[in-house]
Amino acid sequence: MTRAGSQEQFKSAVAGWLGVEPDHISLYWKGRVALYTLLKAAGTGPGDEVILPGFTCVVVANAILYLGATPVYADVETDTLQPAAQTIRSLVTERTKAIILQNTFGLSADLDTLVPWARSKGILTLEDCTHGFGGTFQGRPNGTFCDASFFSTQWNKPFSTGIGGFACVTDPMLRNEVEKACRELAHPSAADEFILRTLLLTRRHLLTPATFYTLRNFYRLLSRMGLTIGSSSGGELEDPGMPPGYFKGMGKVQMREGFEALQSLETVLARRKSNGTLFTAFLSGHGKYHVDPAYHANHSFLKYPVLVSDRTAMETAARKAGIELGDWFISPLHPVERHFEKWGLDPASVPVSHHLSRQMMNLPTETRDPNRVTDFLEKNLHLLI
Numbered sequence: 001m002t003r004a005g006s007q008e009q010f011k012s013a014v015a016g017w018l019g020v021e022p023d024h025i026s027l028y029w030k031g032r033v034a035l036y037t038l039l040k041a042a043g044t045g046p047g048d049e050v051i052l053p054g055f056t057c058v059v060v061a062n063a064i065l066y067l068g069a070t071p072v073y074a075d076v077e078t079d080t081l082q083p084a085a086q087t088i089r090s091l092v093t094e095r096t097k098a099i100i101l102q103n104t105f106g107l108s109a110d111l112d113t114l115v116p117w118a119r120s121k122g123i124l125t126l127e128d129c130t131h132g133f134g135g136t137f138q139g140r141p142n143g144t145f146c147d148a149s150f151f152s153t154q155w156n157k158p159f160s161t162g163i164g165g166f167a168c169v170t171d172p173m174l175r176n177e178v179e180k181a182c183r184e185l186a187h188p189s190a191a192d193e194f195i196l197r198t199l200l201l202t203r204r205h206l207l208t209p210a211t212f213y214t215l216r217n218f219y220r221l222l223s224r225m226g227l228t229i230g231s232s233s234g235g236e237l238e239d240p241g242m243p244p245g246y247f248k249g250m251g252k253v254q255m256r257e258g259f260e261a262l263q264s265l266e267t268v269l270a271r272r273k274s275n276g277t278l279f280t281a282f283l284s285g286h287g288k289y290h291v292d293p294a295y296h297a298n299h300s301f302l303k304y305p306v307l308v309s310d311r312t313a314m315e316t317a318a319r320k321a322g323i324e325l326g327d328w329f330i331s332p333l334h335p336v337e338r339h340f341e342k343w344g345l346d347p348a349s350v351p352v353s354h355h356l357s358r359q360m361m362n363l364p365t366e367t368r369d370p371n372r373v374t375d376f377l378e379k380n381l382h383l384l385i
């Protein structure tokens, strides 16, 4: 018997969803720490290149830079939000250590083309599955195609522990190294756990469609000021230098919260999927940008991407209508909007990503009332592309 709220219980529950052994799973304070650990365990260091999509979160590039390696950004395609296999192939050099293939909003990368190809070249594949937990690709759970994958359980991810993350390592050699690296993880402090518990309670009791924007702004402000354990401390968005306390494991509060959240995930996933289908039908019916229905069978929809001509006008309208619109990704390195050179990115090298990031917003897929969302879209069709 595993104890309720224990590490074993949470690991087993996660492993069960992924169809892997519990010892394939390792737990972290945040998803980015899982990625950092995977790269470190693989021996990534100065002189190594890591390919990643140029349509991602800055913390992904940070994990690479913290190890002294070089991020190499791949531009994405408008319809899949993924780099074409050919784009990735063209960026590979003899220095390429790893390729990060990212599930974006629930949409998988071209895994069945790229993973076998990378293996034949001796290049490690890592899936950024922070958006993809619970979905499948070619009938297999997301996050089990690559040599290893990492997940996030931050506020807005498939299921939440407030903040948190884990890795799934299928490659046995890498697993050994990850296990070693994990022995060095710091434990969350009593203060860390106290603040997190408070934030979780606040969210449970205060978060409603009416308070969404106010709470989000407040939370982001605190986070920027470094006053809370927000998803990103100010420094992480200004400079690629590792903040103190970064290399930390997952605490008990998170494990308990995560185990509970997994109990209702099935229901949430079904709702996301049916809402995704409805949004596609609406948007394609009006000749607007949408996700091709050919993708639906395989993908979960953490967010549903739409393109708008004026993001500010759209957000104002959404606020008025009480619709929770997301703003992923506002830049190729969300949420950084300037000084991309600090992260080794020339925005001109990812023109499609750059263009998309100016027009993209996301529809909420967890809503129980999707018709309210389509009514809102109907009234604002002139803003949709």
Ligand SMILES: *Cc1c(COP(=O)(O)O)cnc(C)c1O
Pocket (backbone or CB within 6 Å): 030, 031, 032, 033, 056, 057, 059, 060, 102, 128, 130, 131, 151, 152, 153, 154, 163, 164, 165, 231
């Ligand atoms: C959220 C996110 C991460 C990082 O997850 P954290 O748990 O916040 O560290 C990485 N990649 C993508 C694409 C994300 O959206």
